[in-house]
Amino acid sequence: MKDSIVVTQGLTKRYGAHAAVDDVSMSVAAGEIYGFLGPNGAGKTTTLRMLVGLIRPSAGTATVAGHAPGDPAVVRRIGVLIEGPGFYPYLSGRDNLRVLAKYRRLGAGDVEDALDRVGLADRADDRFRTYSLGMKQRLGVGAALLGRPDLLILDEPTNGLDPQGMAEMRELITALAADGHTVLLSSHMLSEVQEICDRVGVISRGKLLVESTVAELRGAASLFLRAEPIELAFPAVRAVVGERTAMLTASGIRIEAGEGTAPAVARAVVAAGADLLELRIDEKSLQEVFFEMTQLEVTT
Numbered sequence: 190m191k192d193s194i195v196v197t198q199g200l201t202k203r204y205g206a207h208a209a210v211d212d213v214s215m216s217v218a219a220g221e222i223y224g225f226l227g228p229n230g231a232g233k234t235t236t237l238r239m240l241v242g243l244i245r246p247s248a249g250t251a252t253v254a255g256h257a258p259g260d261p262a263v264v265r266r267i268g269v270l271i272e273g274p275g276f277y278p279y280l281s282g283r284d285n286l287r288v289l290a291k292y293r294r295l296g297a298g299d300v301e302d303a304l305d306r307v308g309l310a311d312r313a314d315d316r317f318r319t320y321s322l323g324m325k326q327r328l329g330v331g332a333a334l335l336g337r338p339d340l341l342i343l344d345e346p347t348n349g350l351d352p353q354g355m356a357e358m359r360e361l362i363t364a365l366a367a368d369g370h371t372v373l374l375s376s377h378m379l380s381e382v383q384e385i386c387d388r389v390g391v392i393s394r395g396k397l398l399v400e401s402t403v404a405e406l407r408g409a410a411s412l413f414l415r416a417e418p419i420e421l422a423f424p425a426v427r428a429v430v431g432e433r434t435a436m437l438t439a440s441g442i443r444i445e446a447g448e449g450t451a452p453a454v455a456r457a458v459v460a461a462g463a464d465l466l467e468l469r470i471d472e473k474s475l476q477e478v479f480f481e482m483t484q485l486e487v488t489t
């Protein structure tokens with residue numbers, strides 16, 4: 190794996206007897222989009238707050254860009270959007286970023302660069318309060334982008350957005366990663382981020398359940414087939430893939446094999462004299478995997 194930009198070992202945060210984050214060991218590789226996923230209250234924000242030095246761990250360690258969280262050497266290298274940006278409603282988007290840039294000793298050029306990259310250059314002189322939620326979130330990302338940090342830590346950047354706003358946010362995050370930023374984002378909307386994440390860490394009740402690529406997490410795909418008459422199709426399919434690999438379900442035939450088997454299955458069904466009505470690759474959504482893993486109701 191490429192160099193890790195974030196590494197935690199046994200990271201833990203207790204509030205009284207309750208462990209909001211419990212022994213989390215995760216790593217984010219430089220250049221990737223890492224999705225930190227879990228239902229509400231799982232411990233995502235608490236973890237991210239520890240990574241940026243806003244709160245101290247009760248136990249364990251975290252290293253961000255080679256330093257301890259909050260180390261002045263690293264603060265400039267990370268851009269953060271946690272728990273909604275605090276912008277002034279009566280200032281324009283541009284002036285809001287100027288305030289932040291001044292505080293961080295950055296120049297007007299940095300502000301224009303950030304506005305441009307989040308697609309707000311045209312609306313930069315409008316007051317913040319007139320912005321749509323999507324624009325507000327993008328300005329938040331713009332604030333995180335000031336000074337072009339290596340690592341962006343975005344807490345629930347798609348939260349509350351409509352489908353169009355979400356699509357724009359996904360596009361923006363993908364573009365930022367293509368531009369060389371590492372992105373660590375959290376979400377409880379698994380279906381909304383699974384397409385853009387290189388890897389994900391799934392957290393539930395403070396514990397990291399798994400860390401892997403989206404493909405690994407979903408496991409091998411299966412095939413689903415509908416054909417008529419099923420009496421002809423089913424034995425033909427079984428002859429190709431083996432008895433245990435094909436199962437008859439209420440709506441068709443499920444085949445626990447990869448897409449490589451699809452052409453042979455299709456040929457066998459047709460050769461047996463059945464009509465092939467449907468043959469598709471059935472990948473589990475991350476939502477389903479997550480649900481199986483946590484047995485918790487999560488928002489879709």
Ligand code: ATP
Nearest residue numbers: 204208209227228229230231232233234235236377
């Ligand atoms: P959400 O998506 O709702 O923000 P989350 O995964 O970010 O969820 P956290 O905000 O990290 O979850 O909260 C994890 C747990 O820690 C929750 O049970 C929360 O109530 C608890 N918690 C967080 N901060 C504190 C605090 N300052 N004092 C006491 N408990 C806290």
